[in-house]
Amino acid sequence: MSHDGSLFPFSPRSRELQARVAAFVRERIVPAEPGFAAHAADPATRWSIPPVLEALKAEAKAQGLWNLFLPESAGGLSNLDYAPVAEAMGRSLVAPEVFNCNAPDTGNMEVLMHFATPHQQAPWLPRLLAGEIRSGFAMTEPDVASSDATNIAMPIVREGDEYVINGRKWWTTGAADPRCAILIVMGVTEPDAPAHQRQSMVLVPMDTPGVRIARPLTVFGYDDAPSGHVELAFENVRVPVSNRLGEPGSGFAIAQARLGPGRIHHCMRLIGLAQRALEAMVERARTRVAFGRPLGGHGMAQEAIARSRCEIEQARLLTLQAAAALDARGNKGAKDLIGMIKIVAPSMACRVIDRAIQLHGGGGLSQDHFLAQAYAGARSLRLADGPDEVHLAALARSMLKA
Ligand SMILES: Cc1cc2nc3c(=O)[nH]c(=O)nc-3n(C[C@H](O)[C@H](O)[C@H](O)COP(=O)(O)OP(=O)(O)OC[C@H]3O[C@@H](n4cnc5c(N)ncnc54)[C@H](O)[C@@H]3O)c2cc1C
Known part of the structure; x- marks a missing residue:
């Protein structure tokens, strides 16, 4: 992270965590x-959990580098303090x-914390945390x-004390992760x-x-095993009505609340990923x-490097x-x-990673560098959590209204 924090004063705890997370990513991950x-x-x-992942998790947890996304009130950090920590994490996809x-x-933990009753939280939230x-x-x-989101159509039909879900x-x-135990599912309960x-x-x-x-889905051929991105079928799935979060019909509002901080977290991590691509680009430009x-x-090549640095910093x-x-x-x-x-x-991340791929020649597209998979991840985020156009339209509407 090249920004020195003078414009945005980070707390001493954030500064310490930035250094420790960066070192853990560099030296262990x-x-x-x-x-x-x-x-x-x-x-x-490939569809099983790599033992090294659980070992690294245990190590990070033992060092207190755990659940740092949580808000300050729950022992985590403010969004500003978390930003550079998330950037450090974003350097590696794992x-x-x-x-x-x-x-x-x-995001799911945040939804459970804010919208689930203690009874709903008990089986899932402590184990997720x-x-x-x-x-x-x-x-x-x-x-x-x-x-x-108003188009979401999957019927969730009440029958007595149960909801029946099909779609x-x-x-x-x-x-697809073998450890995935709980889904938060959005569907229509109040069609009228x-x-x-x-x-x-x-x-x-x-x-x-x-x-x-x-079926598992692929992004440019990457299936992101073992967690994956999947198509799910719901065939006469029955859950108690007490599994509903919040009031009937509150799904849209919960979805909006969930996506705010989550969107920023993705962006923080993308900056770390782009920064790593830039560093790889510089190293390549020095040695090839x-x-x-x-x-x-x-x-x-100089222009590619200089533009990338400007865009990352912006x-x-x-x-x-x-x-x-x-x-x-x-x-x-x-x-x-x-x-x-x-x-x-x-x-921005797509442009920087694309330039890094170009400077790496054919190798940049191959499995020998992290760049191709990084590009797939960055490109996905022009869609996931809402496509660019939806955010552009919302921003323009907000300005026109003001
Ligand atoms: C890797 C990955 C992971 C994902 N993970 C999840 C997940 O965990 N859970 C989940 O529920 N979803 C997930 N998604 C889905 C993602 O959120 C949706 O793909 C996204 O919201 C777009 O919805 P859609 O695919 O139905 O596209 P559509 O709604 O069909 O939109 C298609 C295109 O229409 C255009 N468009 C839409 N609105 C406008 C507008 N107002 N003005 C101009 N053009 C417009 C845009 O170009 C848009 O890309 C993931 C997607 C990817 C790629």
């Missing part, structure tokens, strides 16, 4: 990445889970434009209500009869020789600004800035 890749490349092991700070579990189980968030559906979800991240009050969220244990993984000089001696400052606004003014007050960084960060 990055060296383990080839082991993760080998595990994922072996058809015999790091966030090591610190129990990975999507979708963090301990990193023993994982969770999925099943909102997007294959048959409707799900970027407009399909897809892109449910993490649901106004558009924003039709859906509810219900807790559906993964082992409920009728819940079936229809073409047409009689190092790549870094060619003007076009996005970093905007992310910190959004995080500070979230702390000062809450989700609603920071809405425009959260939208701005959600528009800016994934595209």
Whole structure:
């Protein structure tokens, strides 16, 4: 992280954690990445949990580098203080889970903390906070434009004291993970209500009869095993009505509340990923020789490096600004800035990683570097948590209204 914190004063605790998390990522996680890749490349092991992951989790937990995404009131950090810590985690695609700070579990834990009763929390929240189980968030559906959450159509029909769920979800991240125990599922419980009050969220244990993984999905060929992004079939799935979170019809509001801090967390991590790509680009430009000089001696490579540094720093400052606004003014007050960084960060990361791939030549597209998978991850975030266009439209509407 090149920003020195003078514009955005980080607390001493944040500064200490930034250094410790960065060192853990550098010294313990990055060296383990080839082991993760080998595990994922072996058809015999790829849908199982790599033992090294649980070992690293135990190590991080023992060092107190655990659940740092939590708000200050729950022992975590302010959004501003968390931003550079998340950036440090974002340098490695496998790091966030090591610190129990990975999507979708963090957002799901926040939903359980804010909207679940103690009775609903008891079987799931402590085990999620301990990193023993994982969770999925099943909102997007294959048959409707799900970027407009009011379109979510899966019927959740009340029969006595039970809800009966039938339909399909897809892109449910993490649901293929053998440790995934609980899904938060959004569907229509109040079909006759106004558009924003039709859906509810219900807790559906993964082992409920009728819940079936229809297929894993791929992003540019990456299936992100063993957690995956899957299409789920719900066939006469029955859960007690007491599994509904909040009031009937509150699903849209819960979805909005869930996505605010989560969107920023993704952006923080993307900045770390782009920063690592830039460092790889610089190293490559120093050492690879073409047409009689190092790549870094060619003007076009210099431009790629310089532009990347400018763009990363712009996005970093905007992310910190959004995080500070979230702390000062809450989700609603920071809405425009959260939208701005959600528009800016994934595209920035795509551009920087793409330049790094280009400078690495054919190798940049291969499994020998982290860049190709990093690009797939960054590109996904121009869609996940809402496509760019939806955030652009919301930002413009907000300005036109003002
Ligand atoms: C890797 C990955 C992980 C994901 N994880 C999850 C998850 O865990 N849980 C979950 O529920 N979902 C998840 N998603 C789904 C993601 O949130 C949706 O794909 C996204 O919200 C878009 O919905 P859609 O795919 O139905 O696209 P649609 O709603 O069909 O939109 C398609 C396109 O239409 C255009 N568009 C839409 N609205 C506008 C507008 N107002 N103005 C102009 N153009 C517009 C945009 O170009 C948009 O990309 C994930 C997606 C990916 C790729």
